[in-house]
Structures are given as structure tokens and as C-alpha cells.
Amino acid sequence: MRATMSLIRREFAAYFTGPIGYVALFSFLVLTGLLFNLALGLLTEKGPRGIENPMQVMLGGAENPVWALVAGVLFWGLFPAVTGIITSRLIAEERGTGTLEALLTAPIRDWQVVIAKFVACFGFYALMWAATLIYVPVLTDLHAEWKGNFTPFAAMLGVGLLFIVFAKICFWFELNGWLALLLGITGLGLAIAGGYCHYTMDSEQVVKLTAGIDANPVFTSYLGIMLAGAMFLALGLLVSSWVKSQLVAWMLSLLLGLCFVLPAVLRWWFEPGSDWYAVAYYLGVPEHFRRDFTRGVIDTRPIVLYVSVTLCCLFLTVRSLEARRLK
Amino acid sequence: MADTRQRTTWGNRFRFLARALGLLGLLAAISGVVLLWAQFRSADFFTPERLRAAVEGANGQYVQVAAYLAGIGGAAVLLIILIEMLSSLVTGVGRRTAAGTVATIGAVAAVVLLVFVNLISFTHYKRVDCTRDKRFTLPPELAAEFGKLRASAPTTIVVHQTHNFGPLMSTRDSFTKATEAEVTTKVRDLVELFREFGPQFKVVVLDTEAFEYRKDLEELTKDAPELLAAIKAAPENSIFFHANKRVQRLAFNEFMQLDKTASEEADGGRANLVLVPQGIDRFAQRVLTVQERRPKVAVCVVHELLTTAGDDPRNRYTLAGVRKSLTTQGFDVVDVVLKKNWNNARSLSDLKPAADTREESKLERLEGDLDDADALVTSVRAEVRQFEVIRGFVDKVKDRPWEERKAFYQQFVRGTLTEAKEPELLAMLASRLKRAREKLEEAAKAKQEAEKNLAEVMQDERALQDRRMSNVSTKLTKQLADVDLLIIVRHTTEDAMKGPGIEAGLHALSKEQVKVAKEFMKQGKPVLACLGPITPQVASQPGESPEDFDKRLVTEFAGASDDFERMLTERGVELGSTVILFEGETKAITRGGQFGNTQSEVPPLLIAEPPTDSGLQPNPVAAAFRLTGRTAVLESDSDRLANDAAAKRKFEIRLRAIRPVSLAPNWQAKQPFAAEIAFTSADSWNTFQPYPQMGRTVRIPTYTPTDINDPKKGTRDEERKGPFPIAVAVENKVPATWVNEDYERQEATAALLTPYDSTFAMGLTVGASKLERPTQRMVVFGNGNMFTAPKLDPPEEKLLLHSVNWLTNREDRLPRAATEKTPEWHYPRVAMSDRDRILWQGGTLFGLPLLVAALGLFVMLLRRIR
Numbered sequence A: 001m002r003a004t005m006s007l008i009r010r011e012f013a014a015y016f017t018g019p020i021g022y023v024a025l026f027s028f029l030v031l032t033g034l035l036f037n038l039a040l041g042l043l044t045e046k047g048p049r050g051i052e053n054p055m056q057v058m059l060g061g062a063e064n065p066v067w068a069l070v071a072g073v074l075f076w077g078l079f080p081a082v083t084g085i086i087t088s089r090l091i092a093e094e095r096g097t098g099t100l101e102a103l104l105t106a107p108i109r110d111w112q113v114v115i116a117k118f119v120a121c122f123g124f125y126a127l128m129w130a131a132t133l134i135y136v137p138v139l140t141d142l143h144a145e146w147k148g149n150f151t152p153f154a155a156m157l158g159v160g161l162l163f164i165v166f167a168k169i170c171f172w173f174e175l176n177g178w179l180a181l182l183l184g185i186t187g188l189g190l191a192i193a194g195g196y197c198h199y200t201m202d203s204e205q206v207v208k209l210t211a212g213i214d215a216n217p218v219f220t221s222y223l224g225i226m227l228a229g230a231m232f233l234a235l236g237l238l239v240s241s242w243v244k245s246q247l248v249a250w251m252l253s254l255l256l257g258l259c260f261v262l263p264a265v266l267r268w269w270f271e272p273g274s275d276w277y278a279v280a281y282y283l284g285v286p287e288h289f290r291r292d293f294t295r296g297v298i299d300t301r302p303i304v305l306y307v308s309v310t311l312c313c314l315f316l317t318v319r320s321l322e323a324r325r326l327k
Numbered sequence B: 001m002a003d004t005r006q007r008t009t010w011g012n013r014f015r016f017l018a019r020a021l022g023l024l025g026l027l028a029a030i031s032g033v034v035l036l037w038a039q040f041r042s043a044d045f046f047t048p049e050r051l052r053a054a055v056e057g058a059n060g061q062y063v064q065v066a067a068y069l070a071g072i073g074g075a076a077v078l079l080i081i082l083i084e085m086l087s088s089l090v091t092g093v094g095r096r097t098a099a100g101t102v103a104t105i106g107a108v109a110a111v112v113l114l115v116f117v118n119l120i121s122f123t124h125y126k127r128v129d130c131t132r133d134k135r136f137t138l139p140p141e142l143a144a145e146f147g148k149l150r151a152s153a154p155t156t157i158v159v160h161q162t163h164n165f166g167p168l169m170s171t172r173d174s175f176t177k178a179t180e181a182e183v184t185t186k187v188r189d190l191v192e193l194f195r196e197f198g199p200q201f202k203v204v205v206l207d208t209e210a211f212e213y214r215k216d217l218e219e220l221t222k223d224a225p226e227l228l229a230a231i232k233a234a235p236e237n238s239i240f241f242h243a244n245k246r247v248q249r250l251a252f253n254e255f256m257q258l259d260k261t262a263s264e265e266a267d268g269g270r271a272n273l274v275l276v277p278q279g280i281d282r283f284a285q286r287v288l289t290v291q292e293r294r295p296k297v298a299v300c301v302v303h304e305l306l307t308t309a310g311d312d313p314r315n316r317y318t319l320a321g322v323r324k325s326l327t328t329q330g331f332d333v334v335d336v337v338l339k340k341n342w343n344n345a346r347s348l349s350d351l352k353p354a355a356d357t358r359e360e361s362k363l364e365r366l367e368g369d370l371d372d373a374d375a376l377v378t379s380v381r382a383e384v385r386q387f388e389v390i391r392g393f394v395d396k397v398k399d400r401p402w403e404e405r406k407a408f409y410q411q412f413v414r415g416t417l418t419e420a421k422e423p424e425l426l427a428m429l430a431s432r433l434k435r436a437r438e439k440l441e442e443a444a445k446a447k448q449e450a451e452k453n454l455a456e457v458m459q460d461e462r463a464l465q466d467r468r469m470s471n472v473s474t475k476l477t478k479q480l481a482d483v484d485l486l487i488i489v490r491h492t493t494e495d496a497m498k499g500p501g502i503e504a505g506l507h508a509l510s511k512e513q514v515k516v517a518k519e520f521m522k523q524g525k526p527v528l529a530c531l532g533p534i535t536p537q538v539a540s541q542p543g544e545s546p547e548d549f550d551k552r553l554v555t556e557f558a559g560a561s562d563d564f565e566r567m568l569t570e571r572g573v574e575l576g577s578t579v580i581l582f583e584g585e586t587k588a589i590t591r592g593g594q595f596g597n598t599q600s601e602v603p604p605l606l607i608a609e610p611p612t613d614s615g616l617q618p619n620p621v622a623a624a625f626r627l628t629g630r631t632a633v634l635e636s637d638s639d640r641l642a643n644d645a646a647a648k649r650k651f652e653i654r655l656r657a658i659r660p661v662s663l664a665p666n667w668q669a670k671q672p673f674a675a676e677i678a679f680t681s682a683d684s685w686n687t688f689q690p691y692p693q694m695g696r697t698v699r700i701p702t703y704t705p706t707d708i709n710d711p712k713k714g715t716r717d718e719e720r721k722g723p724f725p726i727a728v729a730v731e732n733k734v735p736a737t738w739v740n741e742d743y744e745r746q747e748a749t750a751a752l753l754t755p756y757d758s759t760f761a762m763g764l765t766v767g768a769s770k771l772e773r774p775t776q777r778m779v780v781f782g783n784g785n786m787f788t789a790p791k792l793d794p795p796e797e798k799l800l801l802h803s804v805n806w807l808t809n810r811e812d813r814l815p816r817a818a819t820e821k822t823p824e825w826h827y828p829r830v831a832m833s834d835r836d837r838i839l840w841q842g843g844t845l846f847g848l849p850l851l852v853a854a855l856g857l858f859v860m861l862l863r864r865i866r
Helices: A002-017 A019-043 A054-058 A066-088 A092-097 A099-105 A110-139 A153-172 A177-200 A216-242 A246-258 A263-270 A273-282 A285-291 A300-324 B010-040 B050-057 B061-092 B098-123 B141-150 B175-195 B214-221 B225-233 B260-264 B278-286 B320-328 B359-399 B402-409 B419-458 B461-468 B473-482 B511-522 B546-558 B562-572 B583-591 B620-631 B637-642 B741-753 B761-770 B796-806 B835-865
Strands: A142-144 A207-211 A297-299 B127-129 B154-161 B202-206 B239-241 B248-252 B254-259 B274-277 B296-301 B332-340 B354-356 B485-490 B526-530 B573-575 B581-583 B661-663 B676-679 B684-687 B727-734 B775-781
Touching: A002 A019, A002 A110, A002 A177, A019 A054, A019 A066, A019 B546, A019 B835, A054 A066, A054 A110, A066 A216, A066 A246, A066 A285, A066 B775, A099 A110, A099 A300, A110 A142, A110 A300, A110 B835, A153 A177, A177 B511, A216 A285, A216 A297, A216 A300, A263 A285, A273 A285, A273 A300, A273 B098, A285 A297, A285 A300, A297 A300, A300 B098, B010 B061, B050 B061, B061 B835, B098 B661, B127 B202, B141 B278, B154 B175, B154 B225, B175 B202, B175 B254, B175 B260, B175 B274, B202 B214, B214 B225, B214 B332, B214 B562, B225 B239, B225 B248, B239 B254, B239 B274, B239 B278, B248 B278, B248 B419, B254 B461, B254 B620, B260 B620, B296 B320, B320 B332, B320 B796, B332 B359, B332 B473, B354 B359, B354 B473, B354 B511, B359 B419, B359 B573, B402 B419, B485 B511, B511 B526, B511 B562, B511 B661, B511 B775, B526 B796, B562 B573, B581 B583, B620 B676, B620 B727, B620 B796, B637 B676, B661 B727, B775 B796
Parallel strands: B154 B202, B296 B332, B296 B485, B485 B526, B526 B775
Antiparallel strands: A142 A207, A297 B127, B154 B239, B239 B248, B254 B274, B332 B354, B573 B661, B581 B684, B676 B727, B727 B775
16 A cells, blocks of 8 residues: 555656646646636626526537637547646656566556556646636635534534545655545545535534535536546556557547547537437537536436446556566 | 567468458448448448348449448458457467466456446436536426326427517517527427437427428428428427327427516626526426317307408408417317398398307308399399380381480480480490490309309308207307307497497397306306497587486497396496597597597506505416516617607507406405406596597597586596506306306395395305305406407417416416526626626636746756756
């Protein structure tokens, strides 16, 4: 566990020691900033114009007005490219520089290598999206008011957050990895359960939050984008394990990523309700966001697709590394 | 230098060849499929039978080549896959590659598992609606109802976009445009929900602006002419529900209604789009009731000209607009003509009660036309004969002396005759003979035409059969047996300034007709009555006292009112005998404008506001009309300013010559909602003498309030200033006397005994309350021509439809106001000052990325120092 944690730390820190992480984060924030501005424009619009689900603009699912549609196409065109940038260096760079053999001969299992690299890149990806949480108060018309009513559920939320902080400390100070994991998972569970109960069951809250716009689509959108991101990252990781060149890895992961983006374009050709449309919907990630996640609907189909492809790709990456060891 | 690890063996060569062949086969197969797709653009083509036919050249050389490419390429790919699998099997069993094989099998198994899991997920899935207001979830009770619908009787839901929101939003502006886009999205969302219920729902979206619209429409309706007819008749964006040859329609507006007033005022005047959801149940109801019978409406009038048939623009009495509007809304409309013998009538008493269909009435009219033509031919023929006889005599005497001829001519010519004038006389005789012959020819043609028309109508067996039924009561009962709503229209005075119009007595029903109408109401069936003023033209004579005038007036009124009106009075409806005028009307006469080209403007009707202090609920028809008024976009604001004529198209109803109609207070107490639908404005007044006299003596109607000592003071006939109620909606139990004949006698007895003992009267009241009496609905308007038009204007049409829908218990079709449960929809907005907005924009578009860039540069610089 300690080795895995060390590897995660190393991989995660690598994003911030080289330019690639900053370039990715900068480009990503410019893109999402542009989309947020489009959404903001529609939320403060005059006259009979606007957007019912602001997250549709943020995640490229809006069809009206036309420039929101164009921005959506841009977003989903760049999305696999951004995930490709994040993953392209992970194994390909090690292969290119010859450090992979050293890593594979180290007392660490192949699956631990893969998991560590995946967790690191997913952590970076999550960090990128965490930066966009700054938009949420506007996207949900959120107003906070200090009430100071502490309840047991509020305490549960506080303890959960505290556990998460401890887990972070354990992680960064290289304390017991299992303890960090336990604290992290317990803290996350407590925070989610406590927060949910505090805001749904308690009549008075510590901080009273009121959202003028339905906030649930924001939660479902972030859930979707995390799972979809995991799938694209796993694909990128798999591709990265096949080749030596980072550029080739990026191009291949972009190509494979587009296999899950382009089917969404086909929906224009098929009659909604037809079997072909159902297939296009199933494989088209942008369509999942346009129809479901950004509107506050969770469909099991995309979730199964994301999780299964992620697991399969991670498994194949492990096999790919094993095959290399066998050569 | 060659790589010694890779020896070129025959096996390697074969593997290379096989793989190259497989790759080529794959390319060929893809090319073939693309070529076939380009030709047929349908996945249906890819069936073994069709492909076989294509290979055999049944679809031409192009398809044959494409099919060969696809077939041979596919076969090559399959062959190579088989070879590879066999090869892997052979290699895999060797010890050297066992580990690699296990890894490969593991990878293949993972991919197979991935495909399997996703196939299961594709068909077995669940959607969870996490939205705050559960926007994407059907209410459980509706979902249960839909679940029961059989897949064997599929329902086709057609979303038909015409990009037109009907007469209410005839002018497209930014609000209607946005409404259309949003409602279309919402309809499609709902349709998606319906798709989840399985194959019993087939959903088709048709857009008239789509390229292949006509083709798609033809394909959809090739076995469903009734659906095609409904689609063609629909005036606006609509959703159709089709099952078992029956069609129901729902306009987009009935699903979500634009509140233009609220839209304009929203967000502190910044405007938004405000839509009022009309409920998913309304949509669902159409699906569930798609096979229900269409409600039937009977329109009763006294003459064929007043019926709903025909839309001759010259016929200003037609109710064709009523038929059009009701038919479009899913009603069947029949006409009943209540009077006959129009051809021979010389006075009102000559008219006979009837219960004719329009066809019968037409038959009667055509027979009359034929009789007239026949009589004309006979008379003209006699005239011709007479002239011919004269000419014969003239021929005989032409050679006689002048004196003799003169004596002959003097028999039929007056004045002095001279021989010089004889040719002129003869020419005149010849001319008159010629004219008479021409007239005969014309009359004969007219007769032939009348015979032809009659023969055509006689082909309708039904009209002849109905005619055989001579008993009016039985016939009317039969006509109304399957009718769901009775509409009685009495078109009398259109404009009091132009005189009394059609005499009210013409509309009076006979006793047996009233009895049938009463029986109809006793079944709880609704009635809509549009009763024009019955005020006769009676002018006070010089020196006549008010009492004498009133006596004369009462005599004149006796013929105008009938038992039908008295029956309404038994239900609490108070029908005024006066006519309501507006101040401008009489002023226009004094200015001379009334008889010129321009007519004076009258103020619009005031639709009843929801009662505030009486505890009564709002009138359902008035409430619906007010809500609809908030939607109407009849002209753009700029047009209104630029063009005065356009201003007339506001969502208002302007009527002249209206009769006060109200509900008696004791009857009002029996119903939960306010009875009044509409009022006249305050600058109106009523009078018994509304018609101006422009003869030798000029008399302009003037407002004269009823004297304080007049017995009419305080009654419904009091002459006073407005506002006046002019329409009521009534819902109460039919009177006890209608269902129990003894009750009337007992009531009279109770009235006699009440001064001595009120117990009997009380017992009678209790008894009446226990009598089983149906609740019946009525709407009465004090105007007979408000729905008279070949095509109704939007305000009149909506008032009619709301009244009819309410009367026939189709409240689900009345517009609904937003409630706490179904709040109004609008685009979400974030209140933010311009400064805050600019800060957010700059901060997110430049600030945050620049912060990251600066951090990155800082790290780079730091690393360089190290």
C-alpha cells in the first residue's frame, strides 16, 4: 500500500512539476470559462431568451442559441484531447525514457502500477473540475446565510470533513496508506450522509443554502463528468501502455475517445425512438449529457458503459504490462 | 542486416498473405456496405433475401457490384478470423506460449464480458429523475394507466409542428418564437417518457418545414385517412393521438400556455418567457380517451339561413364559424331547424313548429323554389299566349281600312291613335311579345334548375325518411337523443341604431318543442343559449301616459317571449326585457356618423373578475377567458402603434344591442362559483326604447332613469346606468317541479297555507332536497349574434369553446392558472448587477486561467533556480 501511495504521490506531483499539467489546466479553464460566460449571459438575459438547464451550456448539451451549440461541439471535440494530454505521458513516457523496466522490476505489482497511475491522473482530472466549482453559486443562483444551528447531522458532516483532512495529511506525510484510505472513505461517507441529512431532515441548518435554480442537475452533471472522465482516462492509459511516443499516445487516445463522441452526431440522422438512435445514444457520451446528466436525470446505461469500459481498460492495461514482462 | 530473430518461413509468408487478404476483405466489405447504404439509406436492406437478390442483379449493376464487394469482403474477413482462431488454438496449446495465451484469453474474456454487460445494460436500464420538481417522471397513477394499455391496440402519437400557434398568436414575435421552441422541447421530452412504455406507443415527429415532410406524412397516413384529415384540419402546432381509426388532438397551447402579460412584466420589466403548464394529465387523458365518442352538439335555429352549414360570405346570419371551431375541437355538430312553412307564410302564425334537419329544411325550401318557378312559368306562359293572340288578330286586320283597324287597336291601347303611329304600335307589340318569350325561357330554365336541385336533395334518403315523421315532439326527441349539448341561438337585434332586426317572435318555440328541451335538461344535459334582445319597436305616442305606454309595451312583449325563456326563469336566469346601449352609439346618430360610413365604437365587454369578498369561486368560463387573454398575441406592439386598424384585433369582445342576463340571488346561493361571465362597461345604459326614429318625427334614444315611484325600480327592468351582467354560467339541480309533477300542486298549497302554518312548506323544502334531481349546466348570453360569422374571431371563438368545454364537463380542456403544485415555467434567472456580472465574466474567463498560468511559470522559474 505504501508503494502504491508513493507512486500515486509521485505521479500526481509530476503534473505540477512539469509544464504539461499547467498547460492542460490553463486550456481547460479557458474552455470552461468561455462556456460559463455563455451560461452567465443566458442567466442574466433580457427578454424571452435563456436556458432552462445551465449545465447544458457548461457541458455542451445546449442546442439553443446556436452559439451554445457551437460551443458544445467545441467542448466535446476538445474533451478527449484534454484527457489524452493527461494520460499520454503516464506509461508511454516511461517506455520512451526506459524507466518502465525499472518500475516493473520494483517490488510492486503491475495492477498497483496501473491503479496508482490511474488514481493520479484521475486526481488531476478531478482537480481540474474542482476548479470549476467556483461557477456553481452562479449556475444554481446559490445564496448562503449563516444560521449557526448545530445539529447531530451537522456534526456528522463536520466529522466527515475532518476525516478527509486527516486522510490528506496521512497521504502527503506518507503515513500508513491503509489508514489514509480508511479515513478518506469513512470521511467521505460521513460527509455525504451528514450533509444530505442535515439539509433534508433538519429544519434549521448551520448555513442556510437556498438555490434559485435546481441544483440537482449540477450534482448529476458532476457525477457524469467524473465517470465519463474516468472512462476516457482509462482509455488513454491503455493506449499509453501500447506505444513509446507521447504524441502517438495522445493521437491514439484522441481517436479512441472520439469513438465515444462521434456517435452523438448520428442522432441527427436517426428518428428518435428507432433502434439506431438507441445505439447512437448508448455510445455517444455528449448525448448522455445533453439528455440526462445536465438535466438532472441519471440513466443506468451510460453509467454501466463508463464503469465497464473503465474497468476493462484498466484490466487490459495490466495485461498489456504483463505481456511486456513476458516478452 | 536481417533480423535473425525473425526468420522468413513459409508459415510466416502464409500468415502475412492471410492477414493481407483479411485486411483487403475488410476494406472491400466496408466499401460494399457504404455503397449499398448510399443507394438504399436503410438498414432494412441488409437481409439475406435482399442481398441475394442484389447479387443476382435484381437492383441493377451498381448494387450488384456493391453486394459482391460486401459479400466477398465479408466472407474473406470471416475466413481469416477462423484461420487466426485456429492458429491461436494451435499455438496456445504449446508450453512456450502458454502464459501469453492465458493473457490473451484473459483480455478477450474481458472484452467479451464488456460487450455482454453492455448488451444487458442496453436493454435493461433504469432512469432516475433527480430534478427538484420531478420534471421527467409521470405521476404514478398515470403510469399505471398506461401500463394497462394493450400492445395489441397501439396508439400513434404524432407531434405535428406547423410553426403556427393558431389564431391566438397569429403574429410571430420573440415571445411566440421562444414559446414554440420551448414547448416543442417539452412535448418531445414527454413523448420520450411515453416511449419508455413500450411498443404500444409509436411516436412520430413531423415538421412541415422538414424537407421530406410530405413523403413522411403520406407514409404515416396511407392507411389512416382520418388521421390525415385531422392533421390537415388542424390550424396550429398539435399533437395527435390515433388509435383504432379515432383521432384526438391537443394543441401545443393546451399543453403549455404562454402568459404574455407575465412574460413582459417578469424580472422587474426585463422580461422573460412565462409559460403556464396545463398538466401532463391533459396529455395523458387524450391517450387514454382516444377511442371515446366525439361529443355531439345540436344547434337549434328557426331557419336554414341561420344554421352552421355553408360559409357563403354573403350570408351574414350563418353560424358556420361555430361549426368550424367546434369541429376542430373534436365535436360533431348537427343543425336542427325549428320552424317550417317559410315558403307559404305570410305572417308569424303561418310558421309551423318543426324539428327538421338542415337537409329537410333545404328540401322544403327547394320545393318552395320549384313551386315558385312553376307559378312563374305558368304566368309568363299566359302572358306570351295573350300577346300571340293579339298578334294573330293584328295579322287578320292588317289589310282592313284604318278606321276598322283603329277600332281594334283601341281595345288594348289608350289615347289617341293615328295611322302614322301604327308602325310604332306594331313594333311595340312585337317587342313585348319577344320580351315575354325571353322571360318564359328564363322561367323555364329557373324551373329546370329548381327541379335539378330538388332531385339532388331527394337522393338523400335520410332527409325523406325524417320527413315522414310528422310528430314534432317525437322527431325532436329523436334528434336530441344522442346529443350532448344543445345550443339555441336567437339572432334578433344586431345594432339598435339600425332598428330591431329580426323579430323576436320568429324564434319562439312551440309548447311541445319546449317540453322536449325540458326533458333534455332533465337528463342533466347542458344548454347554451344565445338570446338576443326581444324589445319591440314601440314608441311612446304624444300625450300617452307612462302607465299607458307600459301597458302597450307589455302587450307587445307578450309575443316576443316564449316558454323556453320562462323555463330558464324557473332555473333562476333573469332575462331582461331592455336593450343595453352605450353612450357613443346615440351620439354618433346626432353627429350623423351612424348612417355614414363609420360606425360608432362601443367599449369592450368586461370579463368577470374573480370574486373577492363573497367567498365564491371564480366563474370557470370567465377565468378561462381571462387566462387565454394573457396568451393572445394578435398583433405586435409596434404594429399596434403604427396601425389603428390592428388595435381592433385585441383580445376583446365588442357587442351591440345586448340584453341584460343575470342569475337570481337565491339561485346564486345554490352554486359555488359566481354566475356572471361578462358585464358591459360603466358607460352603458338600458332602455325599453332603444331604436331611433328617423321619420317625420325624429326620436333619439336617451338615457332616462326609472322614476323612484315606478314599480320597475329595483327590478331587473329598471332603466339605469351600467355595468350590466350579460352572460351567466349556471350549475344547479333542476327544479323539483320538473321531476315531480305533484310537487307544483303541493307548492301552491304550501304557499296558501304559509300565513297560517309554515310546517308544510318546510316539509316540502326538505322533501325537495331529498328528491333525486340531476345537476344541469347552462350558459346564457344576452346576445344572439355574437357567434354569427363564417369564421369566428379569436376572442369569440375562445369564449364559445370555453363555454362548450365547461358545459360538456371537459374542464380538462379549459386553460389552467399556475398553482403551487404546477407553478409557472420561466427561464431561470440570476439577479446580478452589471458590475458583478463583469467581475464574474472577467474573473472566470481571464482571472482563473491566468492564475494557473502564473503558478505554472512560478514553478518553472523555481525549478530553474534549483
